Amino acid sequence: MAMVVREDGPPDDDTWEPRPIKKNAKGRKKGSDAALIRKFELGEKKRLSIKFDLHELRTAKPIGPNRRHFTGLIGNEIERSVPFCYESWDLVPDKHKGTIWPAINVTYFDMKEHLSGPNAKQVEKGMELQFKGQYRNRKNKFKDEMFVSRGGYENPVKMRNFPPPGKSLSEWHELCDHFTSEKHLAHSAKNKANRAKLPQCSTQGSKSYAASRHEEWETNGVFPDLIELYKKTHQKEGKWAKDVFEARYVMSASQEGLEERMTDDEIMDNVLDQAELLNLNEGRKSAEEPRDAADVLEDAAEPGEE
Secondary structure: OOEOOOOOOOOOOOOOOOOOOOOOOOOOOOOOOHHHHHHHHHOOOOOEOOEEOOOOOOOOOEEOOOHHHHHHHHHHHHHHHOOOOOOOHHHOOHHHHOOOHHHHHHHHEOOHHHHHOOOHHHHHHHHHHHHHHHHHHHHHHHHHHHHHOOOOOOOHHHHOOOOOOOOOHHHHHHHHHHHOEHHHHHHHHHHHHHHHOOOOOOOOOOOOHHHHHHHHHHHHOOOOOHHHHHHHOOEEOOEEOOHHHHHHHHHHHHOOOOOOOOOHHHHHHHOOOHHHHHHHHOOOOOOOOHHHHHHHHHHHOOOOOO
């Protein structure tokens, strides 16, 4: 794989060193499963339960009190076990993918009812999207923190001599080759252009619509109205994050000019812009249509890529 050296790099300098690795602002140890392990041990090491959104929005995304432990474990296992030198999760060899399941399904979580029950295919498709999204996000974060922010594109040749903690020199060389390859640079440029076309996303961060709705159902016994949830998650301190969000909300609430009123699902898909929801939630109906959702995400939502 040929390395592409950018022409705007600095002159050759034997004293060059990369910028220091930024410390975690929240003081958390990277890749730590401490909270999960603590809960696991307090429960006498009984595997934790996990729920999936299989019936309400049908996204097959994890929901419930153990949701964050579950998604965090997937991301940490990927970071620990899967090399970041592949362009996407689809290209990761099975020998690496197979290392993720033991910690999830054997050690910490009870997945038997989900993987052997009537909804097994839905769960498997939803899990594949989880793996895909976590690999993309963790890879982009690693690239930004260990290569881009330290000056990797400013001096890619010298950067090869400074592997980050936990990476051997040969592993680091492979990653540097990947990050500076023509294919990866072209892919990154395409993703950056696609992201520029997308409106700002929800103000609720990485939490999915499915998780938000499940939390309100657990608290109040009813699912929140989809349209009002859109309003709640696209405002900050009572103000719309973007004018286009307010315009969509007004149109969906009034349905002015329509001969027949649309259902909530039709409004979410046709008025409130499903493409944006795909960016936020990896597909509202990913359990039924995982490939479509994955394709949109792969092209449009890769945070950290420059």
